[in-house]
Amino acid sequence: MTPDSTPAQTPHPAQTPHPAQTPDPAQTPHPAQTPLQLDALGPRGAFRARNRQSVTDVTGTPVAELSLVPPPFTSRTMSALRRAESAPPEERIRRIVEAADLFATGTVAGLSVPEYCLLVSRVGGVPLTEVTSAVDRIAERLRDIGSGIEQARPTGAVTDWRDPLTRTGRAVHTRRGDVFAVHAAGNHPGTHSLWPEALALGFRVAVRPSRREPFTPHRLITALRTAGFGNDEITLLPTDHAGADAVLRGADLGMVYGGEDVVRKYGADPTVLLQGPGRSKILLTADVDWHDHLDTLVDSVAGRGGTGCVNTTAILIEGDPAPLCEALAERFSALPSLPPDHPKAVLPVQPAAGARAIAAYVERRAAGARPWLGADTVADELGDGSAVLRPAVHQLDRADAPQLGAELPFPCVWVAPWRPADGLAPLRDSLVLTALTDREPLLDQLLAEPTIANLYVGDHPTHWMRPGLPHDGYLADFLMRTKTVVRD
Structure with a gap:
């Protein structure tokens, strides 16, 4: 703990899942008068910084305080991610599937599904029914993440050098690094269905949330940790703009959402995958x-x-x-x-x-x-x-x-x-x-x-998407490469 911090309570573990429902504002309470404390999630657990930013809803009413981590915390976190070891592939997939159920149906970090959806809607301005629908779509994609990364793997490649096929020579699908950083978007919760593929592929991941809507990544990362991912495998690093680049610098590869300003800033960097305007x-x-x-x-x-x-x-x-x-x-x-x-x-x-x-x-x-x-x-x-x-x-x-x-x-x-x-x-x-x-x-x-x-x-809206299909190419196209392996 640094002088910039105060002790944070450990997030409530996910409780017994219950069926998801569309929240009814007439029955679901609005955010409490006391702002929710949204802690950073570092390698030692929840971190409540002294430097906190107010998160307001669309009417200007404060609903949460988001801890902004200082530069030394970011540096130590990125080093911890680099030192960490990933679980075997099957275990990673199992954890993500379990986290999908927790995210979509459970009480996570003290928030039920209706409470979480209401916060996202009122802060991000996204219609409540769409937030609820997005929760289901995120969970669907995470439950199918194993087959999704399989579809992205070249058909001629295997996933492990120990595969018997490498005895006569075979391509092996391997990571291009160990640590992946995400500058997340805040316009829609659905953008958070993509980066968990990096976890499934064995990367350790640092997410810098949008200060416009930090609730979705906080909930998803808490669910992933509850499902078994270590604190040093997946982290949430809210920062100011000056600290955002430090998150990217500490990673091997990164993904950044934004507009033309982001394209101008990172467009020439081959280690950064841009998620810019769709047009x-x-x-x-x-x-x-x-x-x-x-x-x-x-x-x-x-x-x-x-x-x-x-x-x-x-x-x-x-x-x-x-x-x-x-x-x-x-x-x-x-x-x-x-x-x-x-x-x-x-x-x-x-x-x-x-x-x-x-x-x-x-x-x-x-x-x-x-x-x-x-x-x-x-x-x-x-x-x-x-x-x-x-x-x-x-x-x-x-x-x-x-x-x-x-x-x-x-x-x-x-x-x-x-x-x-x-x-x-x-x-x-x-x-x-x-x-x-x-x-x-x-x-x-x-x-x-x-x-x-x-x-x-034909008659397909441009927002049509399905799990396992590429969005702007497969994320694995950027994260992975193939190496020829032949062994005795």
Whole structure:
């Protein structure tokens, strides 16, 4: 313990799991008046620092205090991770599967599932029903993590040099390091379903949580520790911005979430995997009637709260965009403006000042575009210090309009005309592209385009995902390599 700390209580162990339910705000208490103490999780257990940051909900009400670790604590933690030894592969998988059940159904660190979901919703502004659904999806992916990393392994490679196949020569799948650092995102709980794959592969992991929403990584790491992972195998290191780089420097490899500023800062570093803007898109060609797919178009833009990198930000249509814009605007206008913890909420909520700033940015960025739902309706204030971020729909006049690259943390879509002569250029740099077309030569081109990470053909929303399938490539593509081994 350093002079910066005060003793912390050991987190409550997970109790007997109970069936998960969608929390009812009328029955679930709001965060207590006394802020929850959210400790760092270091190699010796919970750590409560004297330097603590207030975590507020979307109305500005404090709900928690997050301990920010000092630089010496970060340094000692990263050294402890490096000295630690990982359990055998089968045991790692077993622990993660057990942690999935604890995370999704148990009381972890003193919080039941409804209490945890309510905190995440009110702090992050994500609709409560979506938080509850995300918990189930995270657990599903963790329960399937063994088959997921198997699908990422080259079919010609084995996992252990002792495998009999190495006697005649075989590729062995091996780690590119021992310690993995994560600068986590706070826009949606689902982002935390990815990094546990590093634990499954034998890395020791340090997670620097987003100070916007630290509850999900704290809960998940506590569940992983309760399931058997050592304190020196998985840690939670909340830091200020100055300490964030120290977490990365202490690791062999890292993964960082963020926007263009993050891309500029880490884009040239081969040891850092960027999870930047998704810029997911939809292409509609003239041989397909968009009316038949309107539900998918609406869901792609605004589904799951509309905050993710896999939500659609641009639609390119062969033909006149105006009728489609009109239909989208009509559908989005019918969505209710509600607090995030309301059972019928579907749109994200932010503090009113932040929402107004986003609306002002949309107004500047949309210069020259035709607003069907414009910046003037984006920030819908609820009167309690928060504001719903309502959908925006803008029509552009060409496929190379600069607005097509704008990604914002709410349902905001730019619709532009596309012609075959425009080629693939407007469709590049897409995490997901849903192609509503029957033109197979075009699909061949889209699949071959290296800057399109995922291609969905037909009636599939851009936020569609399944366990075992790559997000932006398999994480194992970055964490692992193959070595030839031949032995006597």
